[in-house]
Amino acid sequence: SYDLTQPLSVSVSPGQTASISCSGDDLGYKHVSWYQQKPGQSPVLVIYQDSKRPAGIPERFSGSNSGTTATLTISGTQALDEGYYYCQAWGSGTEAVFGTGTKVTVL
Amino acid sequence: EVQLVESGGSLVQPGGSLRLSCEVSGITFDNYAMHWVRQPPGKGLEWVSGINWNSGNIGYADSVKGRFTISRDNVDDFLYLEMNNLRIEDTAFYYCARDQAAEFFYYGLDVWGPGTKVTVS
Numbered sequence: 001s002y003d004l005t006q007p008l009s010v011s012v013s014p015g016q017t018a019s020i021s022c023s024g025d026d027l028g029y030k031h032v033s034w035y036q037q038k039p040g041q042s043p044v045l046v047i048y049q050d051s052k053r054p055a056g057i058p059e060r061f062s063g064s065n066s067g068t069t070a071t072l073t074i075s076g077t078q079a080l081d082e083g084y085y086y087c088q089a090w091g092s093g094t095e096a097v098f099g100t101g102t103k104v105t106v107l
Numbered sequence: 108e109v110q111l112v113e114s115g116g117s118l119v120q121p122g123g124s125l126r127l128s129c130e131v132s133g134i135t136f137d138n139y140a141m142h143w144v145r146q147p148p149g150k151g152l153e154w155v156s157g158i159n160w161n162s163g164n165i166g167y168a169d170s171v172k173g174r175f176t177i178s179r180d181n182v183d184d185f186l187y188l189e190m191n192n193l194r195i196e197d198t199a200f201y202y203c204a205r206d207q208a209a210e211f212f213y214y215g216l217d218v219w220g221p222g223t224k225v226t227v228s
Binding site: 054097 | 216
């Protein structure tokens with residue numbers, strides 16, 4: 001099966017930049033999406049196809065993907081950006097895979 | 108407004124069966140692939156199954172293959188998940204989610220329901 005690995009946690013000061021990595025074999029050849037999930041809520045898509053933002057997602061969210069690592073970057077992080085973030089890609093065939101998840105704390 | 112509303116979650120014994128439903132409104136349902144994603148208590152997201160717009164392409168996670176069946180009704184705009192031979196490790200919140208496209212593999216899941224709770228005990 002295909003695995004995506006993320007750091008357990010990332011801490012960032014308000015106004016600073018948070019970077020969350022997502023690693024997997026040949027990940028750069030796949031389309032990566034990112035989701036934000038706050039406690040008690042359903043996930044929200046924040047990035048798709050590596051770097052595209054859905055309507056309504058702030059410009060401070062950006063993404064990149066190359067080699068074996070995809071990265072979600074939150075610029076000018078705000079307190080409301082706290083939560084869990086999950087990457088997602090498609091494995092072989094028709095199987096979708098989520099990353100292990102990263103807890104973002106804004107200190 | 109797009110709405111996805113799951114139902115059918117409950118407490119069931121190991122080895123039992125359950126059928127989850129997801130009622131979809133506010134969109135042209137057969138323009139989109141659909142998915143089921145689950146989240147065990149206190150844990151991360153796990154993709155369960157996906158189905159393309161016309162049911163011609165279906166995928167399952169290895170953990171549910173042979174036990175779960177996804178289907179859709181493009182007349183009444185419903186997505187279903189038939190779950191058989193349930194195990195304790197199937198305990199989770201189950202979300203219905205819309206793909207951004209009619210075929211999956213290329214885009215993300217951009218609309219999610221509030222979820223329904225399945226407890227196997």
